[in-house]
Amino acid sequence: MITAVDTNILLDILLPNEKFYVASAEALQESASGSLVMCDIAYAELCVHFESQPECDSFLESIGIQVQPLTPAAHFLASRAWRVYRRQGGRRAKILADFLIGAHAVKQATRLLSRDRGFYRSLFPSLTVYDPSVGS
Numbered sequence: 001m002i003t004a005v006d007t008n009i010l011l012d013i014l015l016p017n018e019k020f021y022v023a024s025a026e027a028l029q030e031s032a033s034g035s036l037v038m039c040d041i042a043y044a045e046l047c048v049h050f051e052s053q054p055e056c057d058s059f060l061e062s063i064g065i066q067v068q069p070l071t072p073a074a075h076f077l078a079s080r081a082w083r084v085y086r087r088q089g090g091r092r093a094k095i096l097a098d099f100l101i102g103a104h105a106v107k108q109a110t111r112l113l114s115r116d117r118g119f120y121r122s123l124f125p126s127l128t129v130y131d132p133s134v135g136s
Contacts, residue, residue: 001031001033001034001035001111002108002109003031003034003035003036003037003110003112004104004111005028005037005112005114006038006112006114006115007038007046008115009024009027009028009114009132010028010046010065012024013025013028014046014049014059015049020115023132023133024115026132027113032064034110036063037066037108038067038068039067039069039070039074039105040067040069040070041070041104042101042104043060044097068108070100070103070108071107071108073107074106074107075100077103077106078095078099081102081123081124082099098116098119102119102123103124105124105127106126111127111128112128112129114129115132
């Protein structure tokens with residue numbers, strides 16, 4: 001199984017988030033029995049919290065997460081999800097990180113580890129979202 005990891009899960013551990021730290025850490029550890037990946041967009045979001053790229057890369061390496069560029073198919077899917085979102089009255093005027101992260105998970109992974117399940121489930125109905133905060 002390939003699990004794409006959303007930025008919010010890593011920030012729960014890195015910062016740490018008192019409410020979600022344990023659930024996110026356990027979900028990440030459980031998911032590590034397969035492959036862990038994150039798209040380059042989520043990587044950029046995560047890098048903000050480090051002083052240097054090697055520091056961020058070392059953090060990801062210690063967890064076993066590989067960074068992947070989005071494929072053209074993932075970019076196209078993100079554009080379709082954004083178009084549906086706008087037609088449904090969504091106010092975001094540009095394709096933002098969450099659309100690209102969701103499309104990456106659909107096209108390049110088996111599931112997405114994220115606490116933003118409502119957003120992803122509504123715009124990417126075929127995506128399996130593993131939300132460790134359920135029951136927290």
